[in-house]
Amino acid sequence: MNYDPRAENLQGISRGMRDQAEVREEFIEKVGLFLQSDGVPRIAGRVFGLFLFDGETRSFGDLVAELQVSKASISTATRILEDRRLIKRVGRPGQRQDFFQLIENPYPDMLKTLAAGLQKTRAEIDASLSEIDPQNTGAAKRLAHYARFYGVMVAMLDAAAKDLAAKG
């Protein structure tokens, strides 16, 4: 077996470092699963994972080729990620293709979106609470506790958003 410098480059020099292409692939799949459990299509999660790992600007066609999925899927995935403010579409003069890149520090916005959803839920509980017969103190108390539960989460997420916005 002869020495092969390319292998060293690909696999890394130090003891036991894994193939970076594998690590990258695994990470992209992981993020796909994370976002899937969040109600986001798996492919959108993989796109986000790809941008997280690579960092670079990518064209629409790149995404189709790299993730081996249809143009339609990339179209919806990029739209979802744009709506969620995780990536942005950037124009390039003289280029026909669309290009995308990560939004810098998208996390505060993510928390704000999450908090807004919970706040809406809390408002609906309050709406029910306001229509409860005041004599029904038991139900009123339980619904108030339930609403407070959402209220605490909203407050915490807002605080976390500010925290992450400050840290950059």
Add this chain to the structure above:
Amino acid sequence: MNYDPRAENLQGISRGMRDQAEVREEFIEKVGLFLQSDGVPRIAGRVFGLFLFDGETRSFGDLVAELQVSKASISTATRILEDRRLIKRVGRPGQRQDFFQLIENPYPDMLKTLAAGLQKTRAEIDASLSEIDPQNTGAAKRLAHYARFYGVMVAMLDAAAKDLAAKG
């Protein structure tokens, strides 16, 4: 049109108070939707909503009759809610049916469960991070930010859990 005291009882005396049966039904449906968007079957959410509004202990058969769903659905719904520590099954000597009731102040546990899931996600990101080529500083930085995002949420949820546990 004659005066009907039963109508007054059902609909309430004061100006414009709505039929409490309607309010209750609406609330139960709302909670069904809330929990559905959280990945829990809708029927399980309705069961939880019923317990929140009524407060009282209910038998398995009551739930089947009140929510007009199959025994199978109530069986799975109650199991899910038990697993999530939202209701508990209580035995009643001399009674063949199973009885259920709300767990008092389940919210700290709910937050802990949520935090545990996010912590697991964070750990997986860290696992990927630890396998990244140290020379790839860009990816390392982005993954570290991503992990921190989950870390902040976990910390906030833990704090919120303690908050709600103290308040009762």
Add this chain to the structure above:
DNA sequence: TTGTTTGTTCAGTCCATGCTAAACAAACAA
């Protein structure tokens, strides 16, 4: 034992949704 009540499990149906291929639209080149 046999019969009755009650909850769980299983097979099957239905519905929502993610994905693809193909048609379409838009922008540009020649």
Add this chain to the structure above:
DNA sequence: TTGTTTGTTTAGCATGGACTGAACAAACAA
């Protein structure tokens, strides 16, 4: 104009999961 490239939209397929009815199991009564 016609042809080419690129992204979106639409129709259809396939997968997954919630729900139901029916069979089953367990506990109890007589």
